[in-house]
Amino acid sequence: MIQGYFVPMTAFAAGAPCWADVMLPDLEAGKRFYGELFGWTFSAGSAEHGGYTQAYRDGRAAAGLMPKPDGRLPTAWTIYFATPDAARTSAKILEAGGRIVSEAVPVGDLGTMLVATDPTGAVFSVWQAGTHPGFEVTGEPGAYVRTGLSTRDPQGADAFYGAVFGFESVADSPASDERFRPWRLAGQKEEIGGRALMGDRVPAEMPPHFTVCFLVAAMDDAVRTATRLGGRVTAEPITTPGGPFAVLTDNQGAAFGVLSPK
Structure with a gap:
């Protein structure tokens, strides 16, 4: 585990990031890309879902991978935040x-999910766990x-x-300044993520968005592997308090x- 970042939990606190998945045009190509990059293996796809x-x-x-049911949907990763009551979170x-x-709907006995945006348009999902609590491995x-x-709009x-999840902006963190603030859940010391100001260099057409981040053993190896597999570097590695950080794009655009x- 990386100190100061996400702590794995068997039962996720309300508001904690609890799952992430990606919607792709070509599921098999996605499995090859992420399988080699992250060492993942995969379940058989669920016809029911x-x-x-x-x-x-x-x-x-x-994590999860899903074939796009509609070509108009974005090729993108989505973060899920835990809730004990999806309907109440929807109202908040x-x-x-x-x-x-997308209104809160049951996903079999796995749980209940909804999809929402914040006031500026950033998309996120909410998960009320049933038999599927979320991540079994993190950090x-x-x-x-x-x-x-x-x-x-930081x-x-x-x-x-x-207001929705109880996130607290950590103004006293060594990583915080006017452009970036870590977030933590009320009453907890560990950071669960953060928000960053999109500066003037970001194209105006780029919408506000969440970036789902994965740990890699070595940045150089991850960049080489991703580019060899057809991905690209979207944001070059930079130094952060947690270590080198970069944004990559997979071979389908996520x-x-x-x-x-x-």
């Missing part, structure tokens, strides 16, 4: 100025480690996610973050 496939790191659930999202994209190479929101983001230990 549109071919949804679970990825495993050393036999533990690490609306009260705080967000929008519900290890090949597994989820944190998420970050890129936004043009104060608005703090207010929205604070962007994600990678972080390597200091």
Whole structure:
């Protein structure tokens, strides 16, 4: 585990990032890409759930892959936040100025999910666990480690996610400044992610968005592997308090973050 980042839990606290999945045009190509990059193995796709496939790191659930049912949908990673009551969270999202994209619906006995956006349009999902609690492995190479929101309204983001999930903006963190603030859950010391200001260099057409980040053993190796497999570097590695961080794009256009230990 990387100190100061996501702590794996068997029962996720309300508001904690608990799952991530990616929607892809070509599921098999995605399995080849992420299988080699992160060392994942995969379940057989579930016909009941549109071919949804679970990825495993050393036999533990690490993420999900799903074939796009509609070509108009984005090729993108999605972060899920835990809730004990999806309907109540839906009401909070609306009260705080967000929008519900897909109402809360049961996914068999696995749980209940909804898809929403914050007031500026950043998409996220909410998960009320049933038999599927979420991540079984985090904070290890090949597994989820944190998420970050890129936004043009950082104060608005703090207010929205604070009202909906109880996120606290960590102004006293060594990593914090006006452009970036880590987030933690109320009453907890560990950071669960953060938000960053989208500066003038970011194209105006780029919408606010969450970046799902995975831990890798070595940044150089991850970049070489991703590019060899047809991916590309979207944001070159930079130094962060947690270690080198970069944004990559897979061979189908889905962007994600990678972080390597200091």
